[in-house]
């Protein structure tokens with residue numbers, strides 16, 4: 001009997017050994033089936049858990065917020081552009097003519113993604129931009145022409161380097177109005193340029209504090225100043241997440257719905 005059993009198992013071994021692939025294939029097939037069933041059960045269970053969760057109440061709408069990015073285009077503009085896309089949010093960019101010439105493809109990508117592009121002058125050089133009213137309007141017009149050449153849109157909104165006050169004189173103001181320009185300063189200064197990459201959370205904190213302050217003072221259209229810089233690319237996802245969680249509506253600038261926001265307190269700008 002033992003002899004018989006031994007010879008039987010030996011025969012079995014002889015048959016199995018040359019075909020290890022057969023036994024392996026059967027094994028993996030059965031494990032696949034098992035995983036499929038397990039996945040299906042898990043899916044059903046998860047669905048049940050999701051269904052039984054109470055619906056999250058939408059946060060009450062607070063105010064419109066405009067994220068604005070100065071000093072680009074550069075490689076950080078591309079990262080900010082990606083972040084905005086990821087969160088399905090539109091921004092407003094104020095580009096420098098001198099950088100636009102080097103990064104035409106970035107300018108086009110920003111425009112194509114539905115963001116507003118305004119000029120931030122050609123040179124950003126204080127001594128050149130604010131030399132006199134003539135030089136000033138020249139810097140603006142050249143910047144606007146470049147945007148129109150590259151995007152097909154002739155933008156009316158500008159942001160001047162270092163803010164309008166105290167640099168923009170009455171003569172400069174008059175030229176802007178005559179040429180039908182609008183000028184934006186800002187409500188919230190992120191002060192992003194002051195920080196290193198590692199300190200990016202300070203930028204987030206500044207935005208949170210200043211935005212709350214603006215909202216509590218009754219501001220329904222809050223303009224936030226940011227830059228296309230490395231540290232800002234790190235802060236941007238956190239800033240957007242916080243704004244959305246708090247119930248702010250992120251918007252891009254709309255010419256047909258202009259909001260007056262300038263330090264000169266000029267209602268026609």
Ligand SMILES: [Zn+2]
Nearest residue numbers: 070071161162
């Ligand atoms: Zn600037």
